[in-house]
Amino acid sequence: MKLGRQNNPTLSARLIRWLASLSLGVLGCLCLGVFFSVKANLETQQDLRLEKFSTAIRHLFEETPAHLRPGTLEHDLEDLLKINRDLHLKLLKQSGEARFVSTPGSWPAQARFYSFELPELARQPDFTVAELALDTAPDEAILDRLAAILWAAALIGSAAITVGGYLIVYLGLSPIRTLAEQTRSLAILSLDKRLETKGIPAELQVLVDQFNDLLNRLEKAYRQLEGFNADVAHELRTPLANIIASSELALRGNDTQENLRDCIGSNLEEMHRLSGIVNDMLFLSQADRGAKARRTPIASLAQLCAEVADYYEAVFMETDLQWSIDGDAAGQFDVALLRRLLSNLLNNAARHAYPGSAIVIRIRPEADGRIELSVINRGEAIPADSLPQIFDRFFRVDTARSQGHQNHGLGLAIVSAIARMHGGEAFAQSARGETRIGVRLA
Template identity: 90%
Template sequence: MKLGHRNNATLSARLIRWLASLSLGVLGCLCLGVFFSVKVNLETQQDLRLEKFSTAIRHMFEETPVHLRPGTLEHDLDDLLKINRDLHLRLRNRSGEVHFVSTPGSWPSKARFYSLELPDKARKNDFSIAELALDTAPDEAILDRLAAILWAAALIGSAAITLGGYLIVYLGLSPIRTLAEQTRSLAIRSLDKRLETQGIPAELQVLVDQFNDLLNRLEKAYRQLEGFNADVAHELRTPLANIIASSELALRSHDDDENLRDCIGSNLEEMHRLSGIVNDMLFLSQADRGAKARRTPVPSLAQLCAEVADYYEAVLLEADLQWSIDGDASGKFDAALLRRVLSNLLNNAARHAYRGSSIVIRIRPEADGQVELSVINRGEPIPAASLPHIFNRFFRVDTARSQGHQNHGLGLAIVSAIARMHDGEAFAKSGHGETEIGIRLA
């Protein structure tokens, strides 16, 4: 439980913890630097004092022979040591016995020591070694007080920085709390609302823009889902109602076998239509889940298009339409899916083309390696307001659904899905009595 709580710590707590650790570490290092700098400086001064005092003693023995006589040496050494009360001196003979102590009974326990050999003149008077001791207790007391002050300053400074950092972090994260409050107000019935971008810091602007873009896509998907459900209900209701009505009439009547056969045939036709709608919806569902085309080498798209056009020749002749193929290309494509694309495009063109006109199947390779496959027909242009929506499911330019028994509005949606399965896109152009609908294949 403790580990989970630590992992779920707030951003503010993490920042404050990091800031407290950083400030304590930095101030601690600075205080340690100051402490050791003062300590080294004090030790250097102590060494200099010991060196100067040892030099004075050496000169005393070398340059003033009178000091070698008994009685005068102790007197002059006492006078010298009165000026430096924290310095202590011991003189030893060659055997190590002490012959002189500046402060008998008070030799310092905490001191810096220095030893020097006396000149030959002093040795004649049985003085061989001089031992100096500099009492460091006052300096160590100063260092102890300095260490306490520095550590207190480090702790107080770290606490002050942490408190100030907490206030800065709290104020700095206020835009995030504002965004959190705004997101709580969003609901499925208010998909038109967006996060406010005014006053948002530049660092959060990208996140807010991406989130608003996500909301745009969600709103669009939700609206499409609502329309899709309504269209599915509409498309399925009519054939189901026809099947139910004809079946009830057949059960109530006493018609002969021929009439019952006609009823069953009509019901079968409606069920084939329902099966086609379900199969197309399943195909679109697979495409939406990221299904990819099974690519195989296609040596000639023109040959493939000619095969599909030959299959639709009866339909085209009935509509008094001519067809032709413009261009050719080769590559790796899913031939079965391209036949379905061309079938849907030809079927769509045949329904909307003027009688006696021509339909052109255009194949155009592009410089970036893509291939455009489109069908062009002459007929009533698609309104500009409807053109961006013709690849939506169950969308019909004819809102009255006058040809609903022939077309259930999924053909161009399947065309767009197959384009995506080839890592391409569908496109449509309409104007000046000519409509071109097709796909780009990558």
């Protein structure tokens, strides 16, 4: 089943949608507040009118006994109601039967009612309870018109805010569109290009800086990968060419068994070299994928260093080199990896030390709990611009590769990888004829 491309909403669409919803909600709440406030005010005014009119009716009943004469009270009530045409009155007997109804044919359908008992002294057998009705149809019409106006204002206002917000968002996001156009122009053949930071808002400055820093790392990694591929091809080409050449010569000639054995031995030596390069590359690949050291307790690092140095005794004797160990420490480390690390450091020191000089293996516990393990030799100083690169794969200070048959340039890269597998780092210092290369292990 083929899945279609998911179309995610743009940032502009999200902002506009949120702004439209917010503006409609806020304006709607404000309009509702105005509507209910006006409605409550109208209802209060209606209650006040009903109370005032009920007071006037009470006074009318209590004013003079003349009102108690038949026909006089009804006439006065009708005169009072003529002034307030939206008010209607019923006078009820104690049994609930209506004895007086103002404008019987136009009793309001929509009204606000108010009932009260007549004063005891002025009460007649025919009039016990008065019921007032205030016609609210005009007020309801006002409220309906007000509701329509308020809703129209809310919709028009939210639409205007949305349109204005769209323009603001469109202009505000123009730096992002500019950055998007710049990123489209980046390609593998233009790794030296970077995103422009001129005119970028402060909120995007950090993102642009991080992106440019990422481009710097990518460019460096790509250049290293290009150099790594070239170095791998160079390192593998020579032994392969030697194997092919010696094999072709052996096949063309009528060599004796002894010559064939020499040819096979030479090929085997070259294949061992190829195997070493491949194994070292596989080890570095595992370290890059996050492999960790298998730690076991080591009571004395000095003793471990002495065992590895004894293995290089013959190499040291060839160039009349002396070696010594300065300091000691204990901890949990991978013994096999530490042996390999020390072997590479000692091999590197022996190749670059002055004949007859001394090599020192220094062990120093640090205040943060880490242990510094380094090898110091006297020899030609490493150029300052080459120090940061000596732990790169296939890097050699000697660009002529004069010792390429002995060293393929992965020794110090393996030292750095072993340090990372122990949660540490590698370091190198070289000045005034003394070079110190080592690691800090956590």
